[in-house]
Amino acid sequence: MTTPRAQQIFLSDTPYYHVMSRCVRRAFLCGTDDRTGQCFEHRRQWIEDRIRLLSTVFSIDICSYAVMNNHYHIVLKIDPEPAKTWSFDEVIHRWLCLHKGPFLIQQYQKGGVIGKAEMNVLIKIVEEWRIRLASISEFMQQLNQVIARQANIEDNCTGRFWEGRYKSQPLLTEEALLTAMAYVDLNPIRATMAKTPENSAHTSIKERIKPSFSIEQALKTNPDIKPHYLQRFTIKALLSFEGNIKHDNQEGVLFSHNDYLILVDTTGRIQRSGKRGSIPNHFSSILKRLNIDTDEWIENTQQFEALYYNKFYYQRRKRNTA
Secondary structure, three states, rough: OOOOHOOOOOOOOOOOOEEEEEEOOOOOOEEEOOOOOEOOHHHHHHHHHHHHHHHOOEEEEEEEEEOOOOEEEEEEEEHHHHHOOHHHHHHHHHHHHOOOOOOOHHHHHHOOOOHHHHHHHHHHHHHHHHHHHHOOHHHHHHHHHHHHHHHHHOOOOOOOEEOOEEEEOOOOOOHHHHHHHHHHHHHHHHHOOOHHHHHHHOOHHHHHOOOOHHHOOOOOOOOOOHHHHHOOOOOOOOOOOOOOOOOOOOOOEEHHHHHHHHHHHHHHOOOOOOOOOOOOOOOOOOHOOOOOOOOHHHHHHHHHHHHHOOOOHHHHHHHHOO
16 A cells, blocks of 8 residues: 555655656657657646746745656755745635635635634635645645646547656755756756756756746646736745755755756766766866856856746736836
């Protein structure tokens, strides 16, 4: 018998987890099916967009991800502390990004009269939502169910799209976290889908090097997410690197971004038994390939969140206040 997810997640041990889901059918999740020649490449964007939008709604940070042909990997961090500080209305708005909400919530949203007994029920509902918005299980359900539904509609079929359950692995040490992140970012290299990390599409390392996330595009591929609620929140950047200085409130990855790039690049050059792909040894180092100036890179990473603030929100708020 499989172990319940609730018995596999221990935030007292680690907030970091590597999760993976694999397609159950022979048909490809993404890429081009060699049997039929049918192209499913656009589905990579579905998954990448939804990962980013869900991270914004949930109290969960994304460390790394890679969308492959028939599976995907995510290294994530559960961070329930921010959820504890969300106001009553903020929890409702976050939940309603993804759900319609029961009649009582709709009545409260419209400013209707709420009795004491109803308010007590409402409080219990919202507190349950607060917990679920910091849950890996809820996050993965919102990711996999929607992708499966979209793919089944496109394939004109019904039935299971993913394997029974997603796989979850706790990352108990800093070494385990960095190993998992590098492993995930190097997946396209090992599968000979790309020659270098900066050219590996739909991976977190490419997104960190050259951010291209578009909220407009993401909402097109996620029509179930309600933009009038989502616009209240800033799109969350990938979890930042904080350098090698350890302190009590360690929010980011305990490593510098420069060092992580070198780690991935160096690891990617090593030939792995049973794997076809590696970064060619004659390629220059990743820092040279990207023409990275150390001082400029440090300045950019310090302003990472400001650079990510999407003009979509500024434009919508400007229109709303006009």
